[in-house]
Amino acid sequence: MPVSRFIDGNAAAAYGVKLCRPDVVCAYPITPQTPIVEYIADFIARGEMASKYITIEGEHSAMMATVAAASTGVRTFTATSSQGLAYMQEGLFYAAGSRLPIVMAVVNRSMGPPWTILAGHDDAIAQRDTGWIQLYCGSGQEILDTVIQAYRVAEDERVLIPIMVCFEGFVTSHCYEQVIIPDQEEVDSFLPPYKPPYKLDVEDPMILTTFAPPIHWMGYKKKHDEAMEAARKVIAEAEAEYAERFGRSHGGLFQAYRCDDAEAVVLTMGSLASTTKVVINKLRELGFRLGLLKLKSFRPFPREELKQLLGNVKAVGVLERNYSVGGWGGAVFLELRSAFYKVADGPRILNFVAGMGGRDVTPLEIEAVAKKTLRAAQEGKGEREVEWLLGEIG
Amino acid sequence: MSDKLKLKYESYRELPITPLIKAGVSRLVETPWHLHGKPQVNQAKCIGCRLCWLYCPEGVIAVKNGEVEVDYARCKGCGICANECPVKAITMVLR
Numbered sequence: 001m002p003v004s005r006f007i008d009g010n011a012a013a014a015y016g017v018k019l020c021r022p023d024v025v026c027a028y029p030i031t032p033q034t035p036i037v038e039y040i041a042d043f044i045a046r047g048e049m050a051s052k053y054i055t056i057e058g059e060h061s062a063m064m065a066t067v068a069a070a071s072t073g074v075r076t077f078t079a080t081s082s083q084g085l086a087y088m089q090e091g092l093f094y095a096a097g098s099r100l101p102i103v104m105a106v107v108n109r110s111m112g113p114p115w116t117i118l119a120g121h122d123d124a125i126a127q128r129d130t131g132w133i134q135l136y137c138g139s140g141q142e143i144l145d146t147v148i149q150a151y152r153v154a155e156d157e158r159v160l161i162p163i164m165v166c167f168e169g170f171v172t173s174h175c176y177e178q179v180i181i182p183d184q185e186e187v188d189s190f191l192p193p194y195k196p197p198y199k200l201d202v203e204d205p206m207i208l209t210t211f212a213p214p215i216h217w218m219g220y221k222k223k224h225d226e227a228m229e230a231a232r233k234v235i236a237e238a239e240a241e242y243a244e245r246f247g248r249s250h251g252g253l254f255q256a257y258r259c260d261d262a263e264a265v266v267l268t269m270g271s272l273a274s275t276t277k278v279v280i281n282k283l284r285e286l287g288f289r290l291g292l293l294k295l296k297s298f299r300p301f302p303r304e305e306l307k308q309l310l311g312n313v314k315a316v317g318v319l320e321r322n323y324s325v326g327g328w329g330g331a332v333f334l335e336l337r338s339a340f341y342k343v344a345d346g347p348r349i350l351n352f353v354a355g356m357g358g359r360d361v362t363p364l365e366i367e368a369v370a371k372k373t374l375r376a377a378q379e380g381k382g383e384r385e386v387e388w389l390l391g392e393i394g
Numbered sequence: 395m396s397d398k399l400k401l402k403y404e405s406y407r408e409l410p411i412t413p414l415i416k417a418g419v420s421r422l423v424e425t426p427w428h429l430h431g432k433p434q435v436n437q438a439k440c441i442g443c444r445l446c447w448l449y450c451p452e453g454v455i456a457v458k459n460g461e462v463e464v465d466y467a468r469c470k471g472c473g474i475c476a477n478e479c480p481v482k483a484i485t486m487v488l489r
Contacts (some may be wrong), residue, residue: 207415208414220406220409352484
């Protein structure tokens with residue numbers, strides 16, 4: 001029987017990992033990810049998990065040891081956050097370029113300086129071009145379910161790309177909620193053992209991920225991109241099957257809420273979606289035709305699916321916890337606008353930069369975002385294309 | 395798996411998902427880049443100490459029946475063997 005436990009987001013990630021039976025776990029602790037590492041170490045110490053646990057001296061080594069373990073054809077897990085993620089960047093390229101289906105929890109924390117340990121998506125967004133799939137979660141339940149789905153997607157022979165399961169530091173990682181933990185047998189039947197297409201094998205020796213001559217190098221990159229494109233379908237398939245088996249759905253690539261007849265839509269990722277949902281419901285009661293789009297998959301960016309869904313909407317307000325300095329907008333905003341390039345009568349797209357460095361995003365602020373987006377929909381123009389939610393500095 | 399790998403590909407679609415090479419393919423390829431000439435061994439002077447075999451960075455020196463054999467198809471001509479030989483039994487001969 002599935003059990004319901006009152007746990008925090010980090011524990012939800014750890015329970016998800018435990019159910020996936022990774023052969024090797026190798027991670028270095030960093031706030032706010034540390035409890036994941038501790039929970040998993042506890043599971044292994046108590047004999048509840050049969051994984052090999054490698055203690056290691058830093059994030060660069062953690063990723064490289066995970067890459068090495070995954071190269072032998074086994075299931076692996078690691079986790080990090082912020083500065084640690086940046087420190088392992090070389091390894092991120094290594095994992096993705098080697099096409100190893102590693103799953104990593106990234107507890108999003110803004111990059112310092114200015115120094116902080118609090119939430120922001122800017123750490124993972126900065127790694128968007130490393131070739132990893134990035135799935136953003138907004139609740140403990142979503143984290144647990146996404147970790148299980150992530151292994152299924154990453155190990156699919158059409159994909160074979162490592163996955164970051166991202167969720168915000170403290171607001172999601174340390175927030176307690178009821179989380180349903182499914183049966184081991186059910187997870188086992190959803191997630192069969194990993195069958196690697198190649199591996200380090202003494203019986204069949206090969207040189208892995210070696211030098212590629214100039215005539216080949218771009219071909220490997222192109223194949224990686226094609227697999228990333230295929231991942232859009234595989235993510236949706238995995239979500240559909242998971243929903244059928246476990247009775248829970250988080251939308252796969254994204255979740256659309258009250259978007260059908262909406263004039264304007266607020267698009268956001270992770271935990272901000274739940275606050276936005278409350279605001280949308282309140283404004284709907286007052287007669288405002290607003291919807292919410294919770295984007296889960298930032299890589300692959302579901303541009304065709306979003307174009308279809310938002311094609312009839314007049315304005316989209318992108319509320320996001322990251323900003324590209326000098327790039328005139330957050331990454332999601334820039335990519336959404338790019339997706340709608342040359343689409344006649346596409347929506348007006350506004351950007352609201354918020355919640356970095358742990359700054360609270362209040363329902364009142366989101367209400368203003370929603371109303372401004374609606375005004376842009378009705379008047380065909382926004383006050384400003386990119387607005388920072390800075391409020392009052394106390 | 396390694397049996398399916400090739401050395402030449404017609405299009406990028408045929409490439410494996412990441413660069414993979416069957417172990418030992420360097421045995422199939424000749425790389426005779428004799429930068430500082432070919433090491434010539436005077437077998438009469440050789441005392442069989444095997445320092446040349448030990449120091450050869452390419453692993454192309456073998457000692458068989460007390461005689462030093464150099465695999466010239468893969469020797470790079472670095473001259474380390476000649477430099478290490480305590481009795482100067484090896485000389486680098488430029489073409």
